[in-house]
Amino acid sequence: MSTNDVEIAQLKARIAALEAKADPQPRPKVTMERYDPTANFQLPRSAVEALRQGVNDRDLAEITAEGRRPTSLPGARPSEDRTIPSQRGWVEPPRLEDWKPGK
Numbered sequence: 001m002s003t004n005d006v007e008i009a010q011l012k013a014r015i016a017a018l019e020a021k022a023d024p025q026p027r028p029k030v031t032m033e034r035y036d037p038t039a040n041f042q043l044p045r046s047a048v049e050a051l052r053q054g055v056n057d058r059d060l061a062e063i064t065a066e067g068r069r070p071t072s073l074p075g076a077r078p079s080e081d082r083t084i085p086s087q088r089g090w091v092e093p094p095r096l097e098d099w100k101p102g103k
Contacts, residue, residue: 043051055063
């Protein structure tokens with residue numbers, strides 16, 4: 001073999017080593033079990049019975065209906081007047097600009 005052939009063989013070996021380093025084998029995907037905080041959660045039978053008796057079907061229907069009822073109209077203004085009664089008649093509420101700390 002000539003020196004060129006030896007040099008080419010060495011360079012090819014070096015390139016193969018560098019390519020193996022640059023492109024390592026892909027790591028296998030790790031499959032993890034999903035975390036469930038209630039896994040192996042156990043209550044005594046008496047506790048389960050007490051929970052069952054605490055809310056009956058009627059109570060559950062009332063709770064559900066209450067959750068579906070609107071609490072107010074969106075964007076509605078309060079219907080009450082914002083004035084304050086005093087001994088001298090009705091006055092406007094105090095303004096924020098008149099407030100002083102320590103008063």
